Amino acid sequence: MAVEEARQGQPDPNHLQVKRLNRRWGAVxxxxxxxxxxxWTRPLGGTVRNATVLRDGGRWYIAFCVEDGLPEAAPNGQPPVGVDRGVVNAVTCSDGWAKDRELVTPGEAKxxxxxxxxxxxxxxxxKRRAVTKAKLARLNARIRNRRNDLCVWVANRLTRRHGLVVVEDLNIKDMTAFAKGTIEAPGRQVRQKAGLNRAILNKGWSRLxxxxxxxxxxxxxxxxxxxPAYTSQTCSACGHCASENRESQAVFRCVACGQLDHADVNAAKNILAAGLAVTGRGDLAGRRSVKRQPPVTEVG
Structure with missing residues (x-):
C-alpha cells in the first residue's frame, strides 16, 4: 500500500466508505x-468520522474515529483515589496499591x-542501514505496545473501582527537556538528567x-x-512541608510529627486531598476559587 509513513488523517466522513468483505476482512x-x-479486528461500534493510516514497526495500521452516540456513564459512586506517577513504580495510589511492569527485558536492552x-x-x-532501522522499529514497537497495555490496564482498573481519580498536572515536556545547555552556560549533571528523562518517558505518564x-x-x-507543587515533601498527616521529610526515594518520615510512610503513597494521599478540595470548590484545575463549601448544619 503506497501511502506516507507519517500519519494521514481523513477529516471528511463523506469521503469514507467502509464495507465488510467477510468475518476477518473489510475494505475502506x-x-x-x-x-x-x-x-477487521473489532466492531466499529458507531458512525465512522475519519480514518488514520500509519506505519508502526514495519506494519501498516488503520484506525477509525467513530461517533458511538452513547452518553457519558452516570457516576459509579465508588470511593476516590489519588495517583502518583513515578519512575520506580509507574503508578502508586493513595490506598497503597502500586503497579509496574518490566517494559524492556535485559536481552532486549542489550x-x-x-x-x-x-x-x-x-x-x-x-541498504544495510535500512535493514537495521527496520529491526530497531520492530523492537521499539514491541516495547511501545507493552507500555500502552500497561496504561490501558491500569486505567481500566482505577476507573472501575473508583469514582474520582486525581492525578498531578505535570508539565512533562519541560520535565524531560534536554539539560546540555550552551557553551556559555553549560548544563550540570547532563548524563544523569538524560537518564531521568528516558525513565520518565519510558513509563508513559501522558498516555496514562x-x-x-x-x-x-x-x-x-x-x-x-x-x-503538583510540594506533594512529595508535605506530610499527609500533619501538613508539615520540608525537604528533609523525604529521606530517600521510598521513605518519607515527617520531621515534625514522625509520620512514617512510603514516599509515593504519601504523595498520592496529598494529591487526593488536593483533588477533593478542588472538586469541593467546584474547580476542575490546580487553581483554587474563592468559593467555600456550604456549612454543615446539624439536624436536631
Missing amino acids: KLPKFGWVRFR RLRRLQQQLARQKKGS VLALEHAGRYHGCSVVMVN
Whole structure:
C-alpha cells in the first residue's frame, strides 16, 4: 500500500466508505487511494468520522474515529483515589496499591544498544542501514505496545473501582527537556538528567492520563488534575512541608510529627486531598476559587 509513513488523517466522513468483505476482512475507500483491504479486528461500534493510516514497526495500521452516540456513564459512586506517577513504580495510589511492569527485558536492552551502535556506524542511505532501522522499529514497537497495555490496564482498573481519580498536572515536556545547555552556560549533571528523562518517558505518564479520561467516560469516573507543587515533601498527616521529610526515594518520615510512610503513597494521599478540595470548590484545575463549601448544619 503506497501511502506516507507519517500519519494521514481523513477529516471528511463523506469521503469514507467502509464495507465488510467477510468475518476477518473489510475494505475502506480512502481519498486518492481507492479501496484498501484491512484486517477487521473489532466492531466499529458507531458512525465512522475519519480514518488514520500509519506505519508502526514495519506494519501498516488503520484506525477509525467513530461517533458511538452513547452518553457519558452516570457516576459509579465508588470511593476516590489519588495517583502518583513515578519512575520506580509507574503508578502508586493513595490506598497503597502500586503497579509496574518490566517494559524492556535485559536481552532486549542489550540488543537495542547493539543495534543503535550498529546504526551509528553504517552509511546513511545504504541498504544495510535500512535493514537495521527496520529491526530497531520492530523492537521499539514491541516495547511501545507493552507500555500502552500497561496504561490501558491500569486505567481500566482505577476507573472501575473508583469514582474520582486525581492525578498531578505535570508539565512533562519541560520535565524531560534536554539539560546540555550552551557553551556559555553549560548544563550540570547532563548524563544523569538524560537518564531521568528516558525513565520518565519510558513509563508513559501522558498516555496514562489519556487512558484514564477515555475509560472514565464509560465507567462513570471523573479525572481531576491538581497542582503538583510540594506533594512529595508535605506530610499527609500533619501538613508539615520540608525537604528533609523525604529521606530517600521510598521513605518519607515527617520531621515534625514522625509520620512514617512510603514516599509515593504519601504523595498520592496529598494529591487526593488536593483533588477533593478542588472538586469541593467546584474547580476542575490546580487553581483554587474563592468559593467555600456550604456549612454543615446539624439536624436536631
